Amino acid sequence: MFMDLHMHSNYSDGKHTPEEMIEAAIGIGYEAMAITDHVWKSSPWVPAYAAHLQTLKRKYRHRIRLYSGIEAKVVSLDGDIDADPSFDALVDLILGSIHRIPKPDGYYSTADGDRLPRRAIIEHWLEAFCRMLENPRVDIIAHPLSELKKFGIREEELPMAEITDRIAASGKILELNVRYNTPDQSVIRLSAQKGTAFLISSDSHTVRDLVLNSRLVKEFTGGGFRLVDIDRYVREKKNCPPPISGS
Template identity: 25%
Template sequence: MMSTTDFTNDKDFSNLRVDLHSHTNCSDGALTPQELIERAVNFQIDVLAITDHDTVSGLVSAKQTILEKNIPLTLIDGIEISTQWQGFEIHIVGLNIAPEHQALTTLILQQQQRREDRATAMGVKLAKCGFDDVYTDAKAMAGEGSITRAHFARVLLQRGVVSKMQAAFDKYIGKGQRAYVNPNWCSIEDAVAAIHAAGGVAVMAHPIRYDLSTKWLRRLIVDFKAAQGDGLEVVLPQMNKEQRKLMLSFCLEYNLHASMGSDFHQPSRWSDLGRNLVMPEQANAIWQLWQGQATPKN
């Protein structure tokens, strides 16, 4: 059995099924850590990173499941940190981190307070829209995990206010809508620094999803590089060839490593664990950084 930290230099990840971006119900995913691990096995995933939003609370039970059931899966300790850049919310994934490192723990506590403050304000705005106690229900749904806008969307869906989750964002809690609250996330620099302090590598999550022009996307990547970022997600399940080509070109131009992940939240006909994830041959894969083939920046 592969351990949860078996990163030997002679392991050829390119011949394995790798998914470096997934979520559990410790943030806005639908499955428990145990269920996610079991689904990964069913989908014949060899290497999986759990990257919940601003929390690492799902990693312990995931590891316990792997050990107790003797599951042949390499688990990468991860996190997805919400940051703020030029008025946009940019997500930075940390991979191969030490989850209990003090610098990371401190940042997580700060981010959780920011989440709580934002959620409370959203609840007030939704009440003004005529929907009482949405915060209370969303908080109960999140449990001990990170409260996210997805929890608010699910509450509105369950109440019949909207017919699908995306409609909650489009009508109420999306950017520019009546119940939207600007986040007060940390900076990209702070996120990268905490990830590096915890021994991990920092990857910009799903760059194509930020609704940026190519010019602005380049500016973002330049700033990420200046912040000592390590890599970009160049492969997602729903990307066309031109988008993958563009992301790869940025990696090559700015000497960044390439990562890939499904950004799995729940079973879907559109996306699932490991779907359409193939590392481009020209790319320097992100796992080279923790396999001793390159040196992470400090």
């Protein structure tokens, strides 16, 4: 299925409304899409956002399959995410991402990059990443490993076999993010061998990004990856029966 399940609207830091993103996605020819705005534990707008997307699902149901989602960043080494648990039932998909690498007393800062011990950064990243994989609230691992690049840490320095084993064992969906061009080839290759399900995302913040990046999304979609059956995934997650045809 030609789809893009990671993009932002003006509910968070995107430029355009959900309707504008949906119309653009239909224009590109996507069969399915998700709007996945950034949230924080304290975001008061999430119920209204989820209700709005619910209305849009109905409005556009004959033109595109719309999923609702949120992107929540990992806030601590124990893999906790920055989303109130009450949000979980309101949306179809939760993207987990590491935007800043946690340490016991906060986060690593790229401003101190050169002075920081690389081993500690890698160990703390690995701990937070693996605990996120164990977090049952997370469905999709968004832009995996992208945050390590900010510290100049390359895939050769990481235990790739262990990381990809853990991704496969978690059963979570691995995102190929064309905006950040991540994860690296070795993660993709090993994860494909280990049976991990992929999805290709643009992580767009504007209609222009959505259109420009759709070419790469299309290219990767035809690249032989085992893509997740998102309709089935969401139905199973929400314990819903298959849709009645014609409804």
